Amino acid sequence: MKEILAYPANYWQTMYEIWLFISVVIYLVVFLPAAYFLIKYRYRKGVNEKAQEVKESKALEVLWTIIPTIVVIYLATHSFAFYRIQRNAPENALEIKVTAFMWGWEFEYPNGKKVYSFFNSVVNPETNVYLKPEEVNDMFKAYIPEDTPIKVLCTSRDVIHSFYVHPAKVTEDCVPGRITHLWFQINQQGDYWVFCREYCGTQHSKMAAVLKVVPKGEFEKWLNQGVQSNNPSDKQNL
Amino acid sequence: MAAVGYRPYFSAGLKEWIFTTDHKKIGIMYGVTSLIFFLIAGLSALAVRMELYQPGLQYMSEDTYNQALTVHGVIMQFWWAVGIWSSFGNYLLPLMIGARDVAFPRLNALSYWFFFAASVLAIITLLPGNHIKMMWTGYPPFSLNDNAGPVAFYTLIIHLLGASSLASAINLVVTNLTMRAPGITLKKMNLFLHSFLAMNVIQILGVPALAGAVTMLLMDKYFQTAFFDPTRGGDPLLYQNLFWFYSHPVVYVMILPAFGLISEMIATFSRREIFGKTSMIFAIWGIAILGFMVWIHHMFTSGVPDWIRILFSYTTVLIGVPTGIKIFNWIFTLYKGSIRFTAPMLYTLSAIFMFLIGGLTGIPLGLPAFDIAVHDSHFVVAHFHYVLGMALTLAAFGGFHYWYPKFTGRMYSELWAKIALVLIMIGSNLFYFLQFIVGLEGMPRRYADYPAIDSWIRLHELQTYGAMILGFGILVAVANLILSTKLGKKADGNPWQSPSLEWLVPSPPPPHNFDKIPHMPEDWDPYNYEWLEKQHKKQ
Amino acid sequence: MAQHEVHHHLGEHEYSYWPLPVGLAVLLVPLTFIALMVWQKPMLALVFGGVSLVLFVLGVMGWINEFFSKGHEEGLGMPAMMFFIVSEVVIFGTMFAGFYMARVTHAEVWSQWIPKDMNLTIPLILTFILWASSATIALAEKFFEKGKNGLSALFVFVTMLLGSAFMVIHVMEWLHLWHGGFTLGSNMYGTGFYMLTGIHTSHIVVGLLTMIVAIYLLLTGKATQHKGHTYIKAITMYWHFVDIMWLLVASSAYLIGSLA
């Protein structure tokens, strides 16, 4: 079995596969009879000039009311079960506070360390073209420990933004005046995108950040590097 | 039956157009306005597509992109997807119920002038200095930010359109309920009229909610109220709730009349009454009512409490049931029919199968476990382009062709109509289907620029080619419709041999429609094709 | 029903000069606002506003005149009015939604937002005035149906007096609160309070304007059982609606709003 890159993307993947299967079946259930009727009952001179009498069939109508009802209720219930897991972070998750602003992100770690990422820190300053995630300067990257659940508490300083963790397939809006949450866990080292998913103006399409996933030990070292005093006035921005 | 003083549309002077209260002329005015705006919105979509062709900004700045996309979204939604039904509805409703005009002809003209006024404002926003860049959803607090441009335009456009829709909806509902000619019972009424009635009821209940929401926007921006300012007790989500309370039902405002046209065309070209007409009517109202109970599905990731998300996921997917009933009924209408593959029929069939894809991809969006990853991605965009850009647009173009002889008295070119359809189908499927895939891979929507991820680049390239083919197809279809007004063969009153009332008057209909209000006999039914043949034999 | 006779003379009813000027007048309203607030050109706004007013008055007068000189009334006004009122209820509903959403989510801080000058006697007086006006307009309708146009006009006039008194007292109350520091922008209570009562009062204004027309119709004898009947009935219904709405507005904006 292939190792799963990120949680809770695996639940999404399963949901996707269930839905895809059901949809293809439904599509064929509609399309195949339709195609057959279209060919069989096409107008032909002298053969099929007139429609034939058809009796309404109550049984058929009940059938195509009941079966879809069952199918959709099943889908919604399955989604319900998954969603509880996708929404509720595991107990031991590391909490990161994220504050979005036009146009960038502020990450605050439990010990007060902050990382800022701006719209112009993910592009080449000369050409204004997106860099590859690994080309972005490490200074602007939010470090994330490998194999550890992360709980993000998000808010915004100005307009609505949305925090989308690309590999983990989770999104949650960052709304001024509210604190929203989501969680994810990435199991492979590397650099991954975070995008802003809610339209927020000129630089919306550049409002990205990079998550640098590193082994736990390295993360601890990075976290305690150059932390300012735990002065409460640091938090005034929140 | 031609009445005294009848003049075909083209020879009527300007004065006869701008002072008209004739529902047919007003219908045509709506149609022409809608189509012009469709082309504007389509061209701005092509600009958007060009920019997405490659990563980086090649042709325009981010601001221009955002403006082009706002223009595209607003105009496609309100002028094309909603506006075009005012055209069909105004033209067909009195004809189908055997009335001379609508209940309030002058109010009807005024509704058009409101629509026109909104169009003028929309054109002004295209001029430099007045650009709005807030997307069609216009969420605050962003829309209150200077970066979004003058929000006044957006709100006042919505107010004018709202006034237009409301006046028109009230007018047409009253017409439909009280002015049916003797013999046309609610049960016998055309299915298009049932869906049009449901659409107008949705408008009456929904439009004021949107008007209220944008009024708050206007007040917050220009009069310092606190509706959306959390520091003073307001809440940005209030707007989203009110906006979607209308703007979800509005998608059924858009699609129900399209379903109505599909029913008309499927019946006529299968030469059979629609299978399960009664369940069809129940399904229409089921969709209309359920439609008001699902709006949170646009806000699954917006910070509303989790239990509300779950609740609304159930109501959302349940809408698939009445919609499914309609689809199955259409398919079984084909059963034992005598199917003619004319251009409008082919447009209709394409619309059904494309709607099916759009509808089936709406279902996972209603599941929070799935939506959490694709919300505001191109997957959503692809979903609604299947239902709007394809199902609705194909149904509307099908309708243009189907009633073309009625509107103009001439026939369009069957061959070019079919060529256009092939181009449209190839182009749109290439475009919109790949949009699903790029969405599944995480591409956020409303992005002027995107990182150079290999698969995204390839997918965007192909989509742009698709959009070009699609645009070309639409060009062919529109050109055919325009040129045939001069070049087309003369059509007789009832080329499709349909007993529906609008086909029993000459084409184009005389100004009063009916010299005498018809009394429809017991055995008449808009889908009783035998009845028409019997009538022919009698003569 | 009326339309079964051929009552429209062929060709005649297809034209009317009046919708277009009214439509253009309405186009100029947003343009006035935009000229003033967006383009910051007060002179232009003045021109737009003036032209709009002229077009509007001309258009509506022409419209009313045409209505009374041509064609038949088909009695379809009442269902239309009913649908219109339904949509009005939804408009009020949006404002209530905003008000109550804030009331519930900010219950703890709400008490700090209540101005000291808020008192409940004035809304009580206003309520009595409106109730009285509901009664007088009902009487006006009764008299009209008995064919006593003069008496009917008198009672419409009394209703107008009561409506105007309501407005004057209300505006004074607003000014008082506003000068006490409780404004539209103070907080969500201020916003909700002024928006609810403000939208309600704008309906009072519309009601009063329709009554001026009603008095004109009654006194000139244009309102008879044959024509204008729907008009009188419709404005009566509208006024009752405005009165009922007041109960909801007052109990929210004053009562529930000032509950600490």
Ligand code: HEA
């Ligand atoms: C005409 C327009 C139209 C129509 C008809 C629909 C129909 C549906 N839509 Fe769609 N939708 C839009 C236009 C439309 N939508 C637009 C414009 C947006 C984006 C707005 C924006 O953000 O800009 C959107 C967005 C949107 C979202 C929000 C996504 C997001 O932002 O994250 C959701 C979520 O639930 C959704 C769901 C649905 C569903 C469940 C249906 C259902 O009605 C579909 C029902 C149909 C079927 C299911 C197929 C037929 C049924 C059968 C054959 C029976 C058997 C089926 C089953 C058992 C499943 N839509």
Ligand code: HEA
């Ligand atoms: C009825 C609704 C409708 C319709 C029909 C369409 C039709 C099209 N749309 Fe869409 N679209 C929306 C409604 C619609 N759209 C909405 C609501 C949004 C969301 C906006 C938002 O995010 O706020 C959206 C968003 C949207 C995006 C997403 C951009 C982003 O999120 O970053 C894109 C990108 O590809 C796109 C493209 C297109 C294209 C190419 C067409 C084509 O089908 C257009 C075809 C028409 C023409 C091309 C014009 C006619 C042809 C000519 C004038 C001839 C000349 C042309 C040639 C010779 C090529 N649209």
Ligand code: CUA
């Ligand atoms: Cu921040 Cu988009």
Ligand SMILES: [Cu+2]
């Ligand atoms: Cu929806």
